[in-house]
Amino acid sequence: MNTLLHVDDLRVSFPTRTGVVEAVRGVSFSLGQERLGIVGESGSGKSQTGRAIMGLTPQQAEIRAKRLEFSGIDLLKASPAERRALRGNRVAMILQDPKYSLDPVMTIGRQILETLRTHEKIGKSEARERALDMLAAVQIRDPKRVYDLYPHEVSGGMGQRAMIAMMLIAGPELLIADEPTSALDVTVQLDILRILDRLVIDRGMGLIFISHDLRLVSTFCDRVIVMYAGKIVEELKASELSRAKHPYTQGLLNCMPKIGTSRHPLPVLDRQPEWLL
Amino acid sequence: MSDAVMTRREWLLTDRPQSRLQARLGRAYLTWSRFAANKLAVIGLGIIILLLFVAAFAPLLSPYSPYIGDLKNARLLPPSSTNWLGTDDQGRDILSRLIYGSRLTLQVIVLVAIIAAPIGLLVGTAAGYAGGWIDAVLMRITDIFLAFPKLVLALAFVAALGPGIENAIIAIALTSWPPYARIARAETLTVRNSDYIAAVKLMGASPMRIVLRHIMPLCISSLIVRVTLDMAGIILTAAGLGFLGLGAQPPLPEWGAMIASGRRFILDQWWVAAAPGAAILIVSLGFNLLGDGLRDALDTRSGGQ
Amino acid sequence: MTPALSIDRLRVVYDDFIALKDVSLTVDKGESFGLVGESGSGKSTLLRAVAGLAPVTSGTIDVGAKRLGKTRDKEFYRQVQMVFQDPYGSLHPRQTVDRLLLEPLDIHGFADTEKRIQRALDEVGLGSGFRFRYSHQLSGGQRQRVAIARALILEPSVLLLDEPTSALDASVQAEVLNLLEQVRRDRNLTFVMVSHDLGVITHMCERLMVMQTGAEVERLEASDLASRNVTKDYTRNLLVASEGFVREP
Ligand SMILES: Nc1ncnc2c1ncn2[C@@H]1O[C@H](COP(=O)(O)OP(=O)(O)OP(=O)(O)O)[C@@H](O)[C@H]1O
Ligand SMILES: Nc1ncnc2c1ncn2[C@@H]1O[C@H](COP(=O)(O)OP(=O)(O)OP(=O)(O)O)[C@@H](O)[C@H]1O
Ligand SMILES: [Mg+2]
Numbered sequence: 151m152n153t154l155l156h157v158d159d160l161r162v163s164f165p166t167r168t169g170v171v172e173a174v175r176g177v178s179f180s181l182g183q184e185r186l187g188i189v190g191e192s193g194s195g196k197s198q199t200g201r202a203i204m205g206l207t208p209q210q211a212e213i214r215a216k217r218l219e220f221s222g223i224d225l226l227k228a229s230p231a232e233r234r235a236l237r238g239n240r241v242a243m244i245l246q247d248p249k250y251s252l253d254p255v256m257t258i259g260r261q262i263l264e265t266l267r268t269h270e271k272i273g274k275s276e277a278r279e280r281a282l283d284m285l286a287a288v289q290i291r292d293p294k295r296v297y298d299l300y301p302h303e304v305s306g307g308m309g310q311r312a313m314i315a316m317m318l319i320a321g322p323e324l325l326i327a328d329e330p331t332s333a334l335d336v337t338v339q340l341d342i343l344r345i346l347d348r349l350v351i352d353r354g355m356g357l358i359f360i361s362h363d364l365r366l367v368s369t370f371c372d373r374v375i376v377m378y379a380g381k382i383v384e385e386l387k388a389s390e391l392s393r394a395k396h397p398y399t400q401g402l403l404n405c406m407p408k409i410g411t412s413r414h415p416l417p418v419l420d421r422q423p424e425w426l427l
Numbered sequence: 428m429s430d431a432v433m434t435r436r437e438w439l440l441t442d443r444p445q446s447r448l449q450a451r452l453g454r455a456y457l458t459w460s461r462f463a464a465n466k467l468a469v470i471g472l473g474i475i476i477l478l479l480f481v482a483a484f485a486p487l488l489s490p491y492s493p494y495i496g497d498l499k500n501a502r503l504l505p506p507s508s509t510n511w512l513g514t515d516d517q518g519r520d521i522l523s524r525l526i527y528g529s530r531l532t533l534q535v536i537v538l539v540a541i542i543a544a545p546i547g548l549l550v551g552t553a554a555g556y557a558g559g560w561i562d563a564v565l566m567r568i569t570d571i572f573l574a575f576p577k578l579v580l581a582l583a584f585v586a587a588l589g590p591g592i593e594n595a596i597i598a599i600a601l602t603s604w605p606p607y608a609r610i611a612r613a614e615t616l617t618v619r620n621s622d623y624i625a626a627v628k629l630m631g632a633s634p635m636r637i638v639l640r641h642i643m644p645l646c647i648s649s650l651i652v653r654v655t656l657d658m659a660g661i662i663l664t665a666a667g668l669g670f671l672g673l674g675a676q677p678p679l680p681e682w683g684a685m686i687a688s689g690r691r692f693i694l695d696q697w698w699v700a701a702a703p704g705a706a707i708l709i710v711s712l713g714f715n716l717l718g719d720g721l722r723d724a725l726d727t728r729s730g731g732q
Numbered sequence: 733m734t735p736a737l738s739i740d741r742l743r744v745v746y747d748d749f750i751a752l753k754d755v756s757l758t759v760d761k762g763e764s765f766g767l768v769g770e771s772g773s774g775k776s777t778l779l780r781a782v783a784g785l786a787p788v789t790s791g792t793i794d795v796g797a798k799r800l801g802k803t804r805d806k807e808f809y810r811q812v813q814m815v816f817q818d819p820y821g822s823l824h825p826r827q828t829v830d831r832l833l834l835e836p837l838d839i840h841g842f843a844d845t846e847k848r849i850q851r852a853l854d855e856v857g858l859g860s861g862f863r864f865r866y867s868h869q870l871s872g873g874q875r876q877r878v879a880i881a882r883a884l885i886l887e888p889s890v891l892l893l894d895e896p897t898s899a900l901d902a903s904v905q906a907e908v909l910n911l912l913e914q915v916r917r918d919r920n921l922t923f924v925m926v927s928h929d930l931g932v933i934t935h936m937c938e939r940l941m942v943m944q945t946g947a948e949v950e951r952l953e954a955s956d957l958a959s960r961n962v963t964k965d966y967t968r969n970l971l972v973a974s975e976g977f978v979r980e981p
């Protein structure tokens with residue numbers, strides 16, 4: 151298995167007027183043609199890690215790393231134009247908050263169409279066919295209708311799937327999926343995961359799957375990274391997530407309500423200061 | 428001890444303000460420091476403040492009367508130590524006329540902004556929020572206005588209303604609101620279906636209240652930017668009308684009219700037309716720089732983070 | 733006893749798409765009723781129709797003893813409030829928490845606003861330190877707390893919850909769920925709650941309805957889910973799917 155992505159000691163900090171916010175504090179991992187899960191609570195730096203790899207970090211942020219390399223290309227040294235070219239074709243990211251990422255005044259179909267046509271020179275009607283196929287592929291019933299709807303006219307889950315469809319069009323080698331299924335019902339969730347799974351198995355895509363759904367991550371991914379306050383506190387095989395050693399990971403697992411158990415109130419995380427170190 | 432000695436800066440920037448005022452001031456300070464980081468924008472602001480200053484203290488600053496010249500001895504003098512920018516064909520000191528002219532320029536700008544921006548804001552947000560036939564009617568009217576070049580339309584209005592500075596202002600105002608309406612409508616369309624507007628509806632707020640208190644504040648910053656950037660165009664239109672003799676009437680020292688009267692001597696006494704030309708250029712530039720700076724500073728989408 | 737909310741053969745049509753096909757439902761006072769189902773099956777539409785945000789074509793909605801008409805009056809909004817799915821989209825980006833909470837009080841002409849805002853913030857565990865923050869200065873969980881505080885400040889009797897925790901991570905979800913349970917107990921509230929997490933639904937609700945393509949599939953007790961006592965294939969699929977991903981060999 152060849153390694154697609156090397157991340158060594160990645161740091162992302164935001165100089166704000168009230169001091170420096172260190173969003174990511176020394177994250178290292180490498181990714182082959184596999185599914186890597188990143189879990190952790192809100193604000194632990196999962197999205198910022200993904201964005202740094204994509205080159206989508208806000209301008210004012212400072213990124214440092216000993217090594218940040220995608221299939222032989224040093225991402226830190228790449229010019230903005232090179233990164234844009236990479237972003238368009240070889241790496242893609244499904245952003246969190248689909249409602250924010252979709253343009254509220256353009257129909258879903260138009261948005262997919264535009265993405266498609268920036269990648270390939272194809273005719274209008276063919277592009278439309280492809281966009282409809284894409285919508286059908288992400289399990290949207292009645293793609294023809296959804297094609298002409300505006301973002302506020304589709305359900306939460308449909309918006310999220312439209313985003314996924316847009317990102318899959320380019321056929322990336324590396325896909326960073328930031329909470330791609332948080333608004334989907336469980337059966338559609340699995341359908342989407344199956345699509346991603348096929349891309350990894352058949353096309354050798356590398357997948358970084360960011361999620362706070364530990365149950366999904368543990369059954370879907372190969373490896374899992376657990377983040378807390380910008381650092382990796384634990385890395386383990388996904389199937390062994392339930393045997394995690396770190397009290398933080400155990401706490402996260404423990405506070406999910408499960409069918410058939412009744413715990414009122416639910417236990418909540420008791421954060422310890424030493425986890426920050 | 429750290430909480431006892433809080434600097435003023437920390438007080439402004441704290442992420443847990445203690446009062447409405449503190450929250451608002453903190454936000455204003457953030458906007459200001461973003462603005463101040465942009466050197467060109469500060470230069471633009473400086474130019475505009477200078478304009479305000481000159482207009483306010485025109486009688487004190489101008490060495491001579493702007494209206495009464497020395498026809499016998501002082502016609503068309505070149506710049507010198509007594510008349511820094513020379514004199515015009517009536518023997519009037521050009522610098523003094525420019526200084527008094529800043530008042531007219533300012534009057535035009537302020538009145539146009541006061542008339543046109545609210546009209547545009549109201550039409551745009553109402554159309555965008557109401558949708559349906561109200562939107563269609565309002566936007567068709569806007570389109571009609573937009574279809575004509577501004578100066579031509581202003582000319583038509585002035586021709587109908589009669590020449591004069593007040594009519595010029597009205598004409599310019601009537602021709603400048605449509606772009607603002609478009610901006611406000613576009614902005615309204617992006618927010619009208621958002622959850623936070625639905626949430627306000629669920630509080631029982633009337634459509635009027637939603638538009639006035641929740642949608643308009645979101646449109647205002649892009650409108651301010653646009654109006655500021657338009658100022659240059661407004662000054663030029665006013666000058667254009669003045670130049671064509673349809674704006675300010677002699678002997679008012681309006682800059683455009685001054686260029687018009689100076690053009691007869693452009694080859695031999697170039698300073699007569701060049702001085703007001705330069706003034707228009709500098710003030711327009713000032714507004715453009717200011718507008719650019721405001722655009723970055725007021726960018727709401729980043730949420731001020 | 734009159735139920736807190738009763739919906740009879742409710743139909744919602746957008747253009748010519750039927751988003752909700754004659755769905756009926758009654759929820760007793762103090763009960764918590766769950767809605768689960770396929771994405772796009774009309775769960776949000778059902779809540780929005782009750783709240784007056786979706787066009788009702790036919791059918792009736794009664795809140796308490798009162799039948800709702802086409803438009804909702806102010807009185808209605810003091811009885812029914814809603815919490816939206818996306819905590820990032822449901823707070824006005826240019827208003828402080830204080831202003832957000834003041835707005836409903838202002839609209840309904842309350843006098844003791846100071847006290848009420850303070851109490852609402854305390855109730856959701858935010859304290860006054862957060863009162864003058866803008867929404868971008870809050871985390872997702874804190875935002876959702878503000879949204880809950882805003883919904884509770886008019887002291888409604890029915891709370892519509894549209895996936896209130898799906899955008900939150902597990903630890904924050906537990907905090908918000910505990911909060912919701914507590915306010916429901918304290919105020920004897922009626923909940924109608926949408927979630928796609930069956931664990932959350934069985935934790936929070938006594939009864940639930942499974943929906944697909946705008947229609948009811950079946951109606952269950954929460955305990956039925958736990959004991960796998962379901963009759964319809966779709967529900968069974970949901971139960972299987974909520975076990976997690978299974979890779980086909
Ligand atoms: N523009 C910014 N300026 C300052 N701090 C920022 C900025 N963007 C993000 N942060 C901070 O970076 C940290 C990590 O944020 P990130 O979005 O990566 O969290 P996350 O793990 O994705 O959380 P979630 O599950 O809520 O999406 C947070 O503490 C956040 O406050
Ligand atoms: N304003 C609208 N115009 C047209 N169609 C709409 C509109 N609002 C909703 N719909 C349609 O109604 C259907 C139901 O949407 P709804 O938001 O109720 O689904 P949901 O069950 O909440 O799904 P999810 O779990 O994905 O949020 C969808 O097919 C959607 O496209
Ligand atoms: Mg994130």
Ligand SMILES: [Mg+2]
Pocket residue numbers: 305306307775776777894
């Ligand atoms: Mg929904």
